Each structure stands twice: as structure tokens, then as C-alpha cells.
Amino acid sequence: MAPPFSEGIQVSVMLQDARQKARRIFLELGRIAQEPWLIISILAIFTLLALFIILPILKVVQMSLAPGESVLATYFNLFRSWYMRRALVNSLITGVLSAVLAVFVGFIMAYTVTRVNIPFKKFFNMVAIIPVISPPFVSGLSILLLFGNNGFVTYHLLGIRNFPIYGLRGLLIAQTIVFFPVAYLSLKGVLEAINPTLEDAAFDLGASRWKVFRRVTLPLAAPGIASALLVIFIESLADFGNPLVLAGSSFPTLAVQAYLEITGMYNLPGGAALAVVLLIPSVTAFIIQKYWVSKKSYVTVSGKPTRSSVKSVSNTTRWILFAICCLISIVVLVFYGIIFIGAFSQAWGYDYSFTLRNFSYVWDVGYKTIKDTVTVALLSTPISGIMGMFIAFLVVRKSFLGKGAMEFTSMLSFALPGTVVGIGYILAFNQKPLLLTGTLTILVANFVFRYVPVGIQNGVATLQQIDPGIEEAATDLGANSQTVFRRITLPLISPAFFSGLVFAFVRAMTAISAAIFLVSANWNLMTVQILSQVSSGRLGAAAAFSIILVGIIVVAIVLIRVIVNRLLGVKFEAKF
């Protein structure tokens, strides 16, 4: 047993520690106080995050809680119904299975492209980007065009009517096509960062090719694989478009049910409760991803890719992998090609002759929507990009109270299912002084805060690769924080900034799950209109609308690149 006085010493040491800590915080504060703009921006960012991320979540939770004795009454009532329990199970099953399938396909392609000597790598890469720059429910639309009631394959080629494509099966195909590129692109980065000389070393020590893969490559890529699984699980769970298009009433999912509760039944508490249920697995997956998986990563900074001298796979395996990649590409091309054909066809299933009727129809009903969509995307993208970079700068380079909270909150919005955000926004901003429902502001705010994590991630990754000494040198030469940021940090991170910008633009153009709650007669979005065309069976019009949307995105990417290069001399690669 410790003598009694040692406790006293312990306490006095702790007191001293606390005093020193307080003094240090005070000094830090003192330093920050010398730069008032820093304090102002930090406070402004906290206010905005609280208002546009935290407040909506709280509102949803609040709405879902019943005022009576049993606060959870809404939940009990909802899940007393078999149908809602089914929806919960369906959502989880879909989320897990599509994550596994998408990561499986994505990994095969990423491994083949990074480790195997095959032709057409650029082509495979391009194919993988097509689903990313299309609205997510376009693959659902393709499934209807191919396998639906008037489906090209089922009805036209095989003569089958009412082929059972609705439900889990169709949904999984659609989700795999939408989400495998997410896995492919991130795992490609992961595999590129694994130094091939490690694999060479294993070969050299006598391991077989299979053993090298199983014992070296796969374990090193495991954190990246886990991370991709969780990210796709989150996205698929929250996805709204494909389940609405493909699941039908026999396969209810949470996101769709929440939407229907609110827009169909005007049952706000019910919709909110479903959204909260959706929130739990998403946020759990996010926390696992952020605080556990990412810590396990062996790959910190992506180094220069070094060429391996040894062939990673045998000749047979090589051609099998090549064939798989070709197959994936063909499926993707067929799925997105069919949209093209659909857009230019008279009547799907009956008359495939060429027409521009769909486009003129879309132009008539959708011209204003197209304008609205582009306006919203053009406004929200730069704001979210700049904010993301700035938060990244603060998080990586500055120390201040609440830094962790700032990073967590701003990254959190990525994990929030769109449904939750959408419902939260209509609940939080429907009265003065924050009466925003139906306005341009609410749409822009939604996209800004929804895609700010992308900017932050990009910024953090880039900043961590810039030697802090460079910024210190500038400070040492007499530049204050503001000057350092403007003249040193900003130019160095601008390539990453613009590639993040392109990503945010694409997402703002193609997103639907939150936006569908926020559109109005005055401000509508193309994705929402496409979905309503699909729901009312006008597949040709939906296809034409989708083509216009993708066309705008492609033109915008090219334009942004050219303009940025001409005006600012910054060259960048669009990363998705």
C-alpha cells in the first residue's frame, strides 16, 4: 500500500500539470488572439456547422420522439408493423451485399490494373468513371430498359413478360454497377501505394504467387478494403433512387419508406423515426471507418509507384483477369449505352426507330430545371470547396480548442444518409428567422455541407504531404497566418482543390436523396425530375434527361480544366 502522503504529492503534481496546461492553452489563445481573423473564421465555421449539420439532426431526432409518456412511441408503433421491420432488414441486407459485391468487383479490377500487365488499362479506368458521373439511379433505369416489362433483353429478345427483376436481385445488380467504381478508384490508390518491392521480396524468399497475394498483398490492402466496404455500405444504405425505381412495394427499404411517410402520408414523426433508424448503422459504420480502420492503414502517404520486376500472376491468371475486366466493362457499357438508345427510341419495347421526341419533350418540361440544377451546382461547388480546404488547413496546421469537434462534425455530414439530411433541413428551416424551405439557399446549403468532407479529405491529404517547414519558413520571413495561407498554402493545394471541386460539382449534379425533400416549384433539380419520369413510366424521357445531365457534367469538367489551366496555370487531374 502506498504511504498516505504520496497521494498528496500526486495531487500536487496533477495540479501543477493542470496549471501548466492552462498556461499553455492561455498562451495558445494569446497567439491566436493576435490574429483576429483566425478567431472570427473559426467561430463562423462552428456556427455554420452547428446550424447546417447538427441542428437538422437534432430536429429529426426531436420530431421522432413522441410528446407523451413513452418518448419512443413513434418507433414502437412503426416497428409493430411487419412491413417496416421488413424494410429495416431489407436495407441492411442490401447495404451489406452491395458493399461486398461492389468491393469484390472493384478489387479485381483495381488489382488487375495496378499489378497485371494487360492492355486497355486507360479504357478500363474510363469505363469505371461512367457510373460515377451519372445519377446513381441511372443503372436502375437501365435495368428497367433491359429486363423490365418491355425490357430489351427479357421482352424483345426472350419474349418474357413480367420477368421478376424487381426486388433484391435487380437492386443488387444496379447497386453493384453504381458502387463498384467507388471501390475500384479507392483500392487502386491503395494498391498503387503498396510498394511492389515488398511483393518482390516475398517472391525472393520463395513464396508462390498465390501465397504472395494472400500473405502480403491482401493483408496490406486489408484496411483499404475494409474502408471501401464501410463507405459503400453507408452510401448504399442511404441510397434512395434505385430502391425507389427497382424495389417496388414488395421490397420496402428504409430510405424509401421514410420518403413515402413524409411526402405520401404527411407523417413527419414516422418519417423522422425511420430516418433516425437509418442514421444508426450509417454513423456506426462511419465511426468504425474513421477511428478504427483508418488507424490500421499501413499506407500513410502514397509514394511514387515503383515498378515491380516480377510478374505478380501467371499467364493464365493474367488472361482470366483481363477477361473479367472486359466483361465488367461490357456490362457497364451496355447498361449506360442502353440509356442512349432509349433516349433516341420512339417507344421502348415496341418501336426502336430513331426520334428526337424525347429530347424536345424534356426540353419543354425541363428547361428551367436544367437551369436551376446548374445554378445550384455552380453556386454550391466553389463554396463547399473553399470551405473544405479552409477547414483542412485549420485542422492540419493550427491548434485550437474544439479542433477535433470541428473535424468530426464536418466529416460527419458524409455519413448522414441523405434522407436524414433532407428531412432535417425541412424541419430546421421552415420558420423565421431561418425560413429557407423552397429557396435556392436551402439547396445550396445542403450541397455545400454535404460535400464539404470531400474538400476536407482532399485538403488534409494534400497538406500532410506539404512539409510544414515550408509554411514555417514563410512565417519566419515575416508573413502572418493570412499571408502564409494566401501566398504559400493556397497555391500548393490548388490542384487538389480543383480536383475536389470537380468531384463536388458532379455530386451536386447527380445527388438526389436529400435534395428530393428540398426541391420546390421554384427550384427543382434534374435528378428529381428524372426520377419522377421513371416513376410515371416515361423511360424514354428519363433516358433523354439523364443524357443531358451527363452531357452537362462532361462539358463542365472539360471547361473547368481548360479555364483553370488558362487563367491560373494550375493543372490538375479530376479525381473521383
Next chain:
Amino acid sequence: MGVILKDLRKEFDSPDEHRRKVVAVDNVSLEIREGELVTLLGPSGCGKTTCLRMVSGFEIPTAGKVFFGDTDVTNLPPDQRDSAMVFQNYAIFPHLTVADNVGFGLSVRKMPKPEIAQKVDAILDLVGLAGMGKRMPDQLSGGQQQRVALARAIVNEPRVLLFDEPLSNLDAKLREQMRLEIRRIQQHLGITAIYVTHDQSEAMAISDRIVIMNEGRIEQDGSPREIYERPNSAFVADFIGKVNFVEGSVVASRSGQVDVDVWGQVITVERQQNLQAGTRVKLVLRPEAIHLGDDRGYAKGVISNVVYLGSSVEYNVLVQEKSLMAVASSPIEQGIYPVGTEVGVYFSPKVVHILPE
């Protein structure tokens, strides 16, 4: 302008839970006179860089103060201090030309452009980069980048110049050339300088004064000669150059002289402090002070290893079962003892330095 470090202390939070604080700098006090170049020298983790970062303002001391002249700058941020740093990895702005890099500090101070251009040209000339202003940093060699970093620091005419291991990324030849250059420019400008390095020959070549640091504390502060010839601890003796420690005991002590029993012989060496008879001591013997000969010497030894280095030969000699390092110069003239040769070991009592155990 001189620099004074007064009772400087810096603690960092420990990464592991058991020890709550790591003391990087432990009550360091130091005065650097105007125009002097003082080197902080020590093994990695000895606190020298942390000291420098407290002088430059990148770290706030946990306790103690930093003065520039009479001004207390302890809590002044780096951009408001009249010091300029040359960084270890140069920290050259990769997106700016050489001229824009060098002129950065001036442009931050809102100096008119033509004036900046003029000053930049002059300084590029001084560091031997005349006509390279338009180049981008990635078009420069390591040595040239080093010169840009130096030019960028001195163009602002700081009152204090700080060097954080500036030559550690250069190859050996270039390092020797650059240290002469740095010394020349520092003396030419008469600027007060603090130089951090772990390379002892660099420290010897460049400094007015060397401060040896170990585990956050100052071990010794003195001129290069004092540090090498009169180290006041085994650590310093061992850290600066190669050294032999030979054990002995004091037989008698008079003013300025001590009789020491070494290898069974009594040798009289110079020593200012008196030491009591019977005190165990270590004789600090540099390898170049040990002479090997055919006569008896102080003790007999056997050559156990020979390394031929061209301009000199390094021997290991076994004397009373302990290995001793000896260096003989000019082997062309003197010849080389083969391994196994029995030799007499001798040193001049004047070169011996004694450390009490």
C-alpha cells in the same frame, strides 16, 4: 544584437501513457554575443533543435525566457521576430522562382518591387547564384537549393540568423565547401548566428563557440579547442572526435601538476585543480596523441588491427588487455606496422587531459 536564453525549459506531452511529460530542454541558459556564431551540438534528441525553435518562435517555452538584445521575445510569434532561419530540408517554396523565393520576406514587408529585385540580385551574387533568379526550385541541385535557402534568410537583414542542420542533406564534399561559405557570409555580414548540427567536424570548422548538449542539458560550452582538448566529461570527449579513456589513479598532486599511475608507470601531467591522492581518474587520450615506437615507451602493446587510410593509418593496439586506438600520419614516410608487431606506446604528458571518475 546578442541573444540570451534564460533557464529555458520545454516539455512535450509524451506519446505513451506511462510517462506523462518528455523534457526536451531542461533549464538551458546561454548567452550569444553580437556577431558570434555559436553551434549547438549533440546527438539526436538532445534538445538542440527544440532550443533553436524556441529562439525562432516556433515553440513556446514551458518556462524560461528568450531575449534578443534587451527585448523579451519569449512569446513573440515567429513572423514578428527579427530572426531568420535556414531550414534543414531548405523549405523552399516549390511554386515560386528562385528570385521570388528570395524576395518573399521583402515582399511581405511591402518593399517596392524594383528595390526587391535589386536586393535579390545582390544577395544571389553573394551566395554564388548570380543569374539564376528565374529558375524554379526543382531545376536546382541540392547545393544550389541550400544557397537559395541561405539567401532567402539573409536578404531580410535579420539581426539573428538561425541554422537548423542546414547541410545534412548534402554530400560530404559539398558540405565542406558550404560550411566555409556560410562562415564567410556570416562574418561578412557580422550577424549573430546560432547553428544546430550533430556533425562535430562541421561544428569545429564553423563556430566561434560550441555548446555540447545532451538529454536537454548543456554539457559544455567553449571554443572548439577547449571542447576538443579539455572536455569536461566523458560524454563530451567521446562525442567530439575519437578518444581513448585510460584508467589511472592519482599518486600525488602539486599546484598545476598531478602524478598519475598509469600502466604501472607514474606520469606527471598538467592539471590546474588539485586531486587527492588515490582518486581514480580517466586519462583522455586522442588517437593522434598516441605514438607507437620500437623503444619501450610507457607500456608494451601488440598491434591487433590496421586500417590504411592513405593520409594516415589507424591502429588498434592491445595494451594490458585493453584496446587502444592510435593514428599515425604520413605512412608513406613512416611505414606501417603489420598486425602482431610488438610496439612501445608513448604519449606526451602535455596532451593528457584528466577526468575524475
